[in-house]
Amino acid sequence: xxxxxxxxxxxxxxxxxxxxxxxxxxxxxxxxxxxxxxxxxxxxxxxxxxxxxxxxxxxxxxxxxxxxxxxxxxxxxxxxxxxxxxxxxxxxxxxxxxxxxxxxxxxxxxxxxxxxx
Amino acid sequence: xxxxxxxxxxxxxxxxxxxxxxxxxxxxxxxxxxxxxxxxxxxxxxxxxxxxxxxxxxxxxxxxxxxxxxxxxxxxxxxxxxxxxxxxxxxxxxxxxxxxxxxxxxxxxx
Numbered sequence: 001x002x003x004x005x006x007x008x009x010x011x012x013x014x015x016x017x018x019x020x021x022x023x024x025x026x027x028x029x030x031x032x033x034x035x036x037x038x039x040x041x042x043x044x045x046x047x048x049x050x051x052x053x054x055x056x057x058x059x060x061x062x063x064x065x066x067x068x069x070x071x072x073x074x075x076x077x078x079x080x081x082x083x084x085x086x087x088x089x090x091x092x093x094x095x096x097x098x099x100x101x102x103x104x105x106x107x108x109x110x111x112x113x114x115x116x117x
Numbered sequence: 118x119x120x121x122x123x124x125x126x127x128x129x130x131x132x133x134x135x136x137x138x139x140x141x142x143x144x145x146x147x148x149x150x151x152x153x154x155x156x157x158x159x160x161x162x163x164x165x166x167x168x169x170x171x172x173x174x175x176x177x178x179x180x181x182x183x184x185x186x187x188x189x190x191x192x193x194x195x196x197x198x199x200x201x202x203x204x205x206x207x208x209x210x211x212x213x214x215x216x217x218x219x220x221x222x223x224x225x226x227x
Binding site: 104 | 152154156160162164167174207214215216217218219220
């Protein structure tokens with residue numbers, strides 16, 4: 001079965017840091033664009049960042065530029081999101097998703113990040 | 118980054134047809150179309166249709182997507198209780214170089 005599993009979420013204080021991981025199984029992600037999407041409690045979906053298959057191109061939503069870094073380790077079939085200087089409005093469920101045919105056609109179950117003192 | 122526009126809610130009777138809309142501009146929906154995702158409460162989103170309007174794998178033939186200009190539409194026929202969910206559209210914005218989502222439509226099946 002093809003699946004993506006996120007980990008690394010939790011409670012962090014404002015200004016703190018956290019790194020999310022997304023491990024793929026049943027598929028090889030090296031040729032796919034991979035994306036992080038978040039969803040604040042009771043809100044809609046917000047695209048956060050994406051990375052090309054070979055890691056050579058990375059894009060971010062304006063609100064996280066300079067604070068978040070997307071990366072991948074294709075040898076480990078994994079995707080990462082390093083988050084720093086976290087703010088209360090970063091509180092959300094963070095999903096990783098694979099763009100296998102140009103759209104978000106495989107999603108993980110999500111990892112909750114809560115930024116609070 | 119500007120998002121796509123979806124009506125917040127749509128209500129339809131069981132076995133009726135619902136058409137959900139998603140409006141963008143020439144840099145996103147009008148350029149490459151919009152994909153559609155379904156999300157049930159407490160679950161991750163699931164892709165229903167691609168930007169080229171093809172259904173994703175395993176999706177019912179009751180679901181179809183189309184586009185006219187800068188507006189994409191998702192039509193679900195023969196509504197069933199399990200169709201009650203939140204529906205999101207997404208599109209690549211070639212000007213922003215970013216993915217954009219609609220705010221979501223909550224579909225209620227009466």
